[in-house]
Amino acid sequence: MANNEDVFKKVISHAKEFGFVFPSSEIYDGLSATYDYAQNGVELKNNIKQYWWMAMVQMHENIVGLDAAIFMHPTTWKASGHVDAFNDPLIDNKDSKKRYRADVLVEDHMAKIEAKIQKDVDKGKKRFGDDFDEEQFRATNPNVLRRVAEMDKIREELKRVQEEEDLPGFKALIEDLGIVCPVSGSKNWTEVRQFNLMFGTELGSVAGDAATIYLRPETAQGIFVNYLNVQKTGRMKLPFGIAQIGKAFRNEIVARQFIFRMREFEQMEMQYFIKPGTQMKWYEYWKEERMKWHKALGLGDDNYRFHDHIKLAHYADAAADIEFKYPFGFKELEGIHSRTDFDLGGHEKESGKKLRYFDPETNASYVPYVLETSIGLDRMFLAVLSASFKEEQLEDGSERVVLNIPPALAPVKAAVLPLVKKDGLPEKAREIIDTLKFDHNCQYEEKDSIGKRYRRQDAIGTPYCITVDHQTLEDNTVTIRERDSMEQERVAIADLERIIGDRVSMKKLLV
Numbered sequence: 001m002a003n004n005e006d007v008f009k010k011v012i013s014h015a016k017e018f019g020f021v022f023p024s025s026e027i028y029d030g031l032s033a034t035y036d037y038a039q040n041g042v043e044l045k046n047n048i049k050q051y052w053w054m055a056m057v058q059m060h061e062n063i064v065g066l067d068a069a070i071f072m073h074p075t076t077w078k079a080s081g082h083v084d085a086f087n088d089p090l091i092d093n094k095d096s097k098k099r100y101r102a103d104v105l106v107e108d109h110m111a112k113i114e115a116k117i118q119k120d121v122d123k124g125k126k127r128f129g130d131d132f133d134e135e136q137f138r139a140t141n142p143n144v145l146r147r148v149a150e151m152d153k154i155r156e157e158l159k160r161v162q163e164e165e166d167l168p169g170f171k172a173l174i175e176d177l178g179i180v181c182p183v184s185g186s187k188n189w190t191e192v193r194q195f196n197l198m199f200g201t202e203l204g205s206v207a208g209d210a211a212t213i214y215l216r217p218e219t220a221q222g223i224f225v226n227y228l229n230v231q232k233t234g235r236m237k238l239p240f241g242i243a244q245i246g247k248a249f250r251n252e253i254v255a256r257q258f259i260f261r262m263r264e265f266e267q268m269e270m271q272y273f274i275k276p277g278t279q280m281k282w283y284e285y286w287k288e289e290r291m292k293w294h295k296a297l298g299l300g301d302d303n304y305r306f307h308d309h310i311k312l313a314h315y316a317d318a319a320a321d322i323e324f325k326y327p328f329g330f331k332e333l334e335g336i337h338s339r340t341d342f343d344l345g346g347h348e349k350e351s352g353k354k355l356r357y358f359d360p361e362t363n364a365s366y367v368p369y370v371l372e373t374s375i376g377l378d379r380m381f382l383a384v385l386s387a388s389f390k391e392e393q394l395e396d397g398s399e400r401v402v403l404n405i406p407p408a409l410a411p412v413k414a415a416v417l418p419l420v421k422k423d424g425l426p427e428k429a430r431e432i433i434d435t436l437k438f439d440h441n442c443q444y445e446e447k448d449s450i451g452k453r454y455r456r457q458d459a460i461g462t463p464y465c466i467t468v469d470h471q472t473l474e475d476n477t478v479t480i481r482e483r484d485s486m487e488q489e490r491v492a493i494a495d496l497e498r499i500i501g502d503r504v505s506m507k508k509l510l511v
């Protein structure tokens with residue numbers, strides 16, 4: 001664990017040192033859990049957006065895009081249930097004055113029990129070596145069984161207090177488990193209270209005339225209120241989808257883990273409008289599709305898993321997360337939710353406008369059901385960055401830090417490097433950039449030794465370094481150095497556009 005925490009710290013400082021992510025307003029000591037994407041970060045982020053947009057919109061005839069406003073009519077949030085139900089249970093420690101999410105305290109406690117189980121399993125592995133049968137060990141070892149039963153009991157009680165909104169029961173659970181504040185070490189807790197996560201602000205400049213509006217806590221509602229506009233103007237037939245990328249805001253009680261949990265973040269959401277009764281088919285379909293999208297990046301299949309929700313959100317009849325193995329463990333990266341007619345039904349009721357679909361096959365009109373896929377762009381960014389970060393020992397005894405970012409997502413696709421700063425090599429390198437820059441983000445670098453320049457490009461994940469040397473002037477060839485293998489090949493300048501284009505193409509990920 002200490003090791004992984006270490007890796008996480010390194011990823012965060014690497015992100016800052018190499019221009020991916022900066023703390024926001026850093027000259028004023030920053031603003032907690034708010035970050036800015038820097039020169040390389042914004043490129044990576046845009047490429048992730050493009051990969052998602054291509055997979056969802058461009059590759060599906062029946063999915064179209066939208067860019068709705070962040071501010072929406074306040075009744076939207078009444079209809080969606082956010083005014084009444086978008087709460088987290090919070091609890092304060094009276095000694096440290098620190099605030100926690102009550103459910104997170106319990107989950108962290110369970111994670112500790114799980115770590116103990118893992119320790120037992122590791123001991124077994126060590127003792128029995130190749131003969132070790134983990135499944136059998138877990139099914140028979142008394143220590144493991146006792147701890148699993150303990151976890152089941154806690155999980156059941158957590159589910160109950162959440163479902164019944166039993167706030168005194170929630171506090172009792174925390175006390176019964178003997179959970180202490182990680183800062184003060186005390187069990188001196190306040191009552192558990194519900195805290196609404198929406199940021200409110202005021203519309204209009206005249207005091208008294210102002211109406212409270214909210215910064216949207218999800219992009220989805222902008223899609224729902226536009227369902228009929230898009231369906232009619234796009235002459236869309238069910239099933240069809242609307243996709244959107246945009247900012248969302250949540251006043252998270254405890255924002256932490258770098259860009260994993262922020263108060264201002266970006267979502268990539270797609271709402272798929274379907275015939276009622278077909279939701280389970282589409283739920284399975286989109287779970288699989290989305291998992292395929294993730295795995296195509298090659299960050300390691302073992303880094304992903306599904307997690308089915310025990311506690312369903314107020315709008316869902318089935319829900320699963322795609323979890324990613326971050327340096328701090330498996331955590332939610334994307335949600336796939338069967339939202340039934342909850343949202344369109346709610347908007348019909350509040351607005352008094354019909355949000356129906358006339359089905360030409362059955363001659364019936366109904367409120368469509370919705371299947372949602374919702375992924376946090378910042379969490380996806382962190383997944384790519386943390387899985388790509390490698391510290392390598394090289395054969396010559398030196399070390400390098402490299403980001404093995406999938407080439408299609410890399411911020412800079414090719415760096416063009418004149419071997420020396422003279423003899424016409426810089427001019428030749430610029431000529432090459434001038435042909436590649438229309439299709440790719442390229443970088444020109446002439447300072448320092450070629451080895452140092454390779455290392456700098458490795459550290460920002462540039463997949464290809466093109467080196468211009470004296471031979472280039474004779475035969476119009478250059479070397480291409482590949483980031484991961486560090487192997488070099490000599491190719492004709494005339495072939496560069498095609499070679500780089502093929503290798504960094506998103507097409508390979510999408511077919």
Ligand SMILES: Nc1ncnc2c1ncn2[C@@H]1O[C@H](COP(=O)(O)OP(=O)(O)OP(=O)(O)O)[C@@H](O)[C@H]1O
Nearest residue numbers: 252260261262265332333334335374375376378379
């Ligand atoms: N505070 C946040 N910071 C960054 N990304 C977020 C945040 N909250 C949600 N997301 C992203 O938006 C996606 C969809 O939002 P959803 O409402 O399903 O999240 P959630 O279940 O509330 O997340 P969590 O349980 O981690 O709070 C999540 O899968 C996640 O990737």
